[in-house]
Amino acid sequence: MNDEAALHKAAKATLARIAEDRERVSAPGVKEILQHIADHVFNENFGSSELRRRFRDQDMGLFAAFGAEIGQPVAKYISGARLETAARLLRDTELSVWQIGELVGYRETATFRSSFKRWFGMRPKEFRDSAHHVGERLGWPEEEVLSFRFWNQLERGELLPSRRSLIEWYRTVCSPAQDEEQSPPRATTKRDSDRDALAQSVAEEVWQELALLSPAAQHDLLRNEIFCSSRSLFDFLSKKSRDEGRRDRQRGVELAELALASVEASAPLLGATFYDVHPLALARVGNALRLAGNFPAAEKAFARAEASAGLPRATVPQSAGS
Numbered sequence: 001m002n003d004e005a006a007l008h009k010a011a012k013a014t015l016a017r018i019a020e021d022r023e024r025v026s027a028p029g030v031k032e033i034l035q036h037i038a039d040h041v042f043n044e045n046f047g048s049s050e051l052r053r054r055f056r057d058q059d060m061g062l063f064a065a066f067g068a069e070i071g072q073p074v075a076k077y078i079s080g081a082r083l084e085t086a087a088r089l090l091r092d093t094e095l096s097v098w099q100i101g102e103l104v105g106y107r108e109t110a111t112f113r114s115s116f117k118r119w120f121g122m123r124p125k126e127f128r129d130s131a132h133h134v135g136e137r138l139g140w141p142e143e144e145v146l147s148f149r150f151w152n153q154l155e156r157g158e159l160l161p162s163r164r165s166l167i168e169w170y171r172t173v174c175s176p177a178q179d180e181e182q183s184p185p186r187a188t189t190k191r192d193s194d195r196d197a198l199a200q201s202v203a204e205e206v207w208q209e210l211a212l213l214s215p216a217a218q219h220d221l222l223r224n225e226i227f228c229s230s231r232s233l234f235d236f237l238s239k240k241s242r243d244e245g246r247r248d249r250q251r252g253v254e255l256a257e258l259a260l261a262s263v264e265a266s267a268p269l270l271g272a273t274f275y276d277v278h279p280l281a282l283a284r285v286g287n288a289l290r291l292a293g294n295f296p297a298a299e300k301a302f303a304r305a306e307a308s309a310g311l312p313r314a315t316v317p318q319s320a321g322s
Helices: 003-024 028-040 048-054 061-070 074-092 097-103 109-120 124-138 144-155 163-173 190-210 215-224 232-245 249-265 273-291 295-309
Strands: none
Touching (some): 074 124, 097 124, 109 124, 215 249, 232 249, 232 273, 273 295
8 A cells, every 4th residue: 555545544534524514514614714724734734824825805703703613723623634544544553653743744754743642642743653453452443543533632631622522422332331241251351441531520521511501401411412322421310419419408409310311311321231221320310309308209210220120131221211
């Protein structure tokens, strides 16, 4: 495979993401910028300065609109497209670091190395040395590239830029649930603990988004957009329910019900885990209601928990709230 063919293959996911962004934004000028990025992103003469010159006759508020709709400045967006493509080339080819830097649009290898380290938290060679093990360690065949960026963002205290990105992150960190009946029990591995730690961190980020919404909007977001095979969000919300419920009993009920909603919305993805978590979620709602003094509702929740615990494990519910 020649260099250009390797770049074409590595860039597919990046260009597909740019195309998705172009479809979802509303401002025509932002769509035009995204198309221009897709057409020229790997050209070494291309950058945010060139974009600004090209679009200088348009309202300069266009670049503010880009940041608002995409969630990051245009220069950072271009860097991300280049560096994520570079990471795939490092993982999948034997091309040298300087060759990869040139292919994705960097004139100077030193600039490429420093940019890569800022983005991923490690040098290109370090990434290459570890990349062959990352898929096994985290269980992700393709999106492991993004995991490094995510950890780096967390360490710098950066919140994820938009609800859509937040939802994609939450889906990304959760690998598909194992089928208990088809897979033998296995010991917990380093990969499991890494994935669990990352899922817990993302659950905290999801909460930052949910906390800005009304209770009704929170439930709506969980029902329609946030689905995952991990129980991490349930665990996080359950802890919030216990902690905040000590000070405000009704708040404890609201959070326990939100934790239950996170389980029921993701029932098809949770697989066999659903049968362990769903009764627990209902029991925690019952406990919160009892502490709040609503004993009739608490008894109903406990009855539902008992019924859920007795469900046959052969069929996972296909819709929330069942």
